[in-house]
Amino acid sequence: MASDEDHQVYCQPCDEEGTGLPAHGYCTDCKEHLCKTCFTAHKKNRLSKHHKLLDATSMPKVLQQPTTPIHTGLSDDLTTPCCKHSQEMIKYYCNDHKNLLCSVCVTLEHQPTSCKVDYIPDISGNIIDSKEYQIIFKALNTTFDHYQQMVADAKEMMGKSNRSLKDALEDIKMFREEINLRFDELERQVMHVVKVVEQENNSNITAVETFCEEVTKSLRISSEKIKLLNTSKQANTLFMELKLAEKIMEDVEKTEQQLSTYDVKEHHFDANETILTKLKTEKSLGTLTQKTLNKECHSVQIKSRQSSHEGEICLKTSKDEFRCWITGMTLLTPDLLIINDHNNNAVKMVDTSSKSVSNQLQLGDKPWDITRVINAELAVTLPYKQTIQFISISSNKLIKKHTMTVDGDCCGISCYQGKLVVSLRSPAKLQILDMNGTILTTIDGRNIFKDPYYVTSNRSSIYVSDWDMNTVSRLNWKGEVIGNYNGMSAPRGMSLSDDGTVFVCNWARNVIEEISGDCSTGKVVLQDLNTTVTLSWCGETKKLYYSCYNSDEKKDNFLYIYKLS
Structure with a gap:
């Protein structure tokens, strides 16, 4: 019995699982002994039913060692x-x-x-440390990083979207304020008419009261005198006094006829039905437009542009004493451009469709830069007075409004959502102010810029062109530098494009460059331009307006127009 037990062969699949059942057969393909259950299943399994099987009488009586490795220990x-x-x-x-x-x-x-x-x-x-392992492992990490970045980008874009909605709410409030300002102005006009009529009425009534008081006083005195003379039997004096009384009453009657010509009327207000009808028919205050928000590239490739010369506009007017020096400009509509004429102390309204100056406002001092504050209001820097002059547009005319004092020689100015960004010289610094002149942020220019002539801004960035350092710096609204574009030659005026790029006048090189929003790359879009000073871009018409200054009246008195596509 002991000898038989020593030579007992067990089912190998079951033995791997620790069951220890006696072998009932053998598979010559798998080279495994099988118990009765495994033997039966082996014949039914589609993967193994074609294998050659040996029953208990034909199977090897001892455990066979296969020529290929057995899976024992590998299947754990x-x-x-x-x-x-x-x-x-x-x-x-x-x-x-x-x-x-x-x-x-x-x-x-x-x-x-x-x-x-x-x-x-x-x-x-x-498979351990194999090429397949390395390829798949690397691809796995790459894919992981990709989707991790997608999550980060999604969060960033969601943040931008939410911020844009917040900005839209601010724009709605500003639009409402503009409407309120316009209605306030219309109300003031009507109130002025009411006050004028009221003053006229008061003046007429005062005249009537004064006359009547004087007449009654004179008649009372004459009546008392006549009565006394009649009582005292003074016939001669009574006769003369009666005739004087008749004369007084004749004069009074004539004056009364003149007073009766005063036309005093009642008044009532007739509302402007056009405004009421318009307000009733309008369905909304405005529309919320959508723009697909893509992942922001850290290095934007500036596209190549084709340029064509579209002509010039003569800016010289009969009011000008000197040749023009256009140092600032801002485009309000595709047909309306507002410019500063530094030499002639003037702000000019330019009709780009008729290519003419339609209105001119004298300031009494030399303006430098200009920006739009709201649709019908502008802000102009007066560096020699350290003042910002606000200007409104009414009935196609430029009108002076209030002024704001700043603590330095203010040059560049830009406005975004009710915040003014002003560059100041000597010492160089940047200030962000609210519309009341309260300083919100002061950015010390040390190690950033030395001579900041111009600024422009959008939701995320403030751009500063530095004449001395030959740079365009990009800052966030906290005043932190987040980008620099170097290698320019005395950069001056700037204008943001609808794609977020920045057009810059490169004074010394006589070119205009377009640089990416992150200030990483740039490309010359116009060259051989004769000392460019400032410019303005119209995204709707794809036109670029610029001025130059090189002591040549034939060139300085003109605004140049190029179409970029």
């Missing part, structure tokens, strides 16, 4: 459940369908006659 880590058959572990791989399979998957869906199926331990021996 095959413990991942199949996603389709939760009671089965994944042990196979289909090369044709690139799928991980369990035994049931192999039997039902990936038959050996149609698929190339491998037992995972047979093909995984050389």
